[in-house]
Amino acid sequence: MIGEQYLLLPGPTPLPEQIIRAMSRSMINHRGPAFHDLLFEVTAGIRSIYKTQGHVLIYPSSGTGVMEAAVANFIAPGDLVLAISIGVFGDRFASIAKAFGAQVEKISVPWGQSADPQVVKERIDQDKSKRIKAVLLSHNETSTGVVNDIAKIAEALGDHPALFIVDTVSGLAAHPFNMDQWRVDVAASGSQKAFMIPPGLGFLAFNDRALKVHKQINNSRFYWDVSTGLDYLQKGQTPTTPAISLFYGLQEALHMMAQEGLDSIIRRHAFYRDLIRAGVQAIGLELLAQGQAASCSVTSVIAPPEVGANKICTAMLQQFNIVLAGGQQNLQDVIFRIGHLGYVRELDLLAILAALEISLHKLGYPVEFGAGVKVAQQRILEHHDKTSG
């Protein structure tokens, strides 16, 4: 029996049963007291996950929507923007800034690597006349499974006045993110990643420094306008009709996350990363990202060239109903990606490694059965000893 689908994408992620139940409640008046309380509760929850005392607005949108919100609110047409791209989503951020009239200077990093703080520092140091108005950066680059060191990049920016705008759609709550401490001015995230709820909510966080810039500049914005959003938030409302069922899911997700504890959640994701990487390597496959650059949300595995990544994804789907992600653009058929963020159990990862061994074997790639699983078992054992110790 092939049974239910195992979704191991870097978003959307599997949904916990209790979140599904929470989302099954009836609609309420989005201009009434029940929504008011719900909105305040989840806004405070998101704020605590961002580790910010700043502002948080929740939009009916995908993650890309709040990236657009970050641009439309905090960048003016003609502004010089430094976009540091390490993959598809870094490129997307740059494209949005261009679409909204910014003069975009891109630092493109080879795919599979993280941004080099030294390179950023050099460019920033050159900008004596402070022409750069904003720096755009992905926290976790979903397309490559690479995480940027936000703290180090922030350090590289020093006291340059450019706004530091971070896309942490697939990064937040799977990696440490200390918005205020790291002096991130604007951050964008979404519901379908570590929050374990369906896609459809975007979370925009920003501080007073960004808000001051917002008030001084203009760009084409109505739907994303943070001034309107903040005005409505004061009344416990949103400017346009909110995606109420997803708010129910978010409320439940935040309860679950509070119970597990943010530090534990982040440790768990790091453990998943280590476990999957060790298992995959023991199978004999190579990893795209190295060392500290490896994402805790998603692991990119280089497929044996004689097999190709697409065949592996197809085999995993057909034989085990496991959904992995392929590579995008020039990594198409080169890598496959195992998502391990949100509601994923150790058990799922053991099963994946075992299934991967079988699929590779069937595709004619030499595999010692149990090689990857064994290493993962060992890691789990150590982890259990450590966490119960």
Added chain:
Amino acid sequence: MIGEQYLLLPGPTPLPEQIIRAMSRSMINHRGPAFHDLLFEVTAGIRSIYKTQGHVLIYPSSGTGVMEAAVANFIAPGDLVLAISIGVFGDRFASIAKAFGAQVEKISVPWGQSADPQVVKERIDQDKSKRIKAVLLSHNETSTGVVNDIAKIAEALGDHPALFIVDTVSGLAAHPFNMDQWRVDVAASGSQKAFMIPPGLGFLAFNDRALKVHKQINNSRFYWDVSTGLDYLQKGQTPTTPAISLFYGLQEALHMMAQEGLDSIIRRHAFYRDLIRAGVQAIGLELLAQGQAASCSVTSVIAPPEVGANKICTAMLQQFNIVLAGGQQNLQDVIFRIGHLGYVRELDLLAILAALEISLHKLGYPVEFGAGVKVAQQRILEHHDKTSG
């Protein structure tokens, strides 16, 4: 016992049990074959409801989002735009156009009335040099409960080349809407109205004439860009992560709507309008909208000035857990609004009228108990006779 809440807003509307169940399914890969099929099915469904052979794109957004999409895609900065406003949402459409750089000329109609085709015709006839690039109009104005005669306005536009862009967020599927026949070029709608699903999906429809304009002009757009949307749709995908759970709900809603039949649905809404209006008048209250201008989605009732609309809404909520909408802006405390779109039964409307009689009585307004209910009962009886005949 006060029991469950009766939601009679002009959106969000009550959800049918089977839609709630449909939305409770697990997440799927939004880049895989199952979503491909789902997207094609619901896109075709929405197209049939719009009565268009043109294009339909579905966004993760509220209704206002697709109004912004209509502006960002089809209006260029500097374009002269004629915005015909009959209430809050007409004003909003004009504001979005302004925010995206259009030169907006507004025709403001007194609240409670519909747009006069003759006034539109005169303005259009004056425009010998065809400077007007787009005409913006609300189909159903949610804030006042007034419906515009789209066919007549289209006639007034004649062969003027301006794009005719209609916000039918709360109009579609509750009123006749023949997009192609009426030569509407762009139309915007959303999920939380007659579609009976939660808020969070926006539906943008547009024809090839609009698409041609889109390709010739530029504005600040990325998230809403219809070119990108159409490219992805060809592959059975959306440019950014879709709100999957709401797609499940939409699929189920479209099944239900196909079963009932679009013509029956529209007749049902017209019947609800007539029933509520007759009932409310029999109670002795006045209606804001007159004759053909009265909406089939929502009825605005003028509260007795000595009582005030807010007190009536509060009484209905506290005593019966019935949620009605108040008036907005200068209709605040003047009117209350009874939503009757989507998943509403005759039974609900009988209950509302009976509860309204009690609430008014308690507030000291003289009411003959049963006066409104009696008229509604009679209407239902006639309707049953007619539909079974």
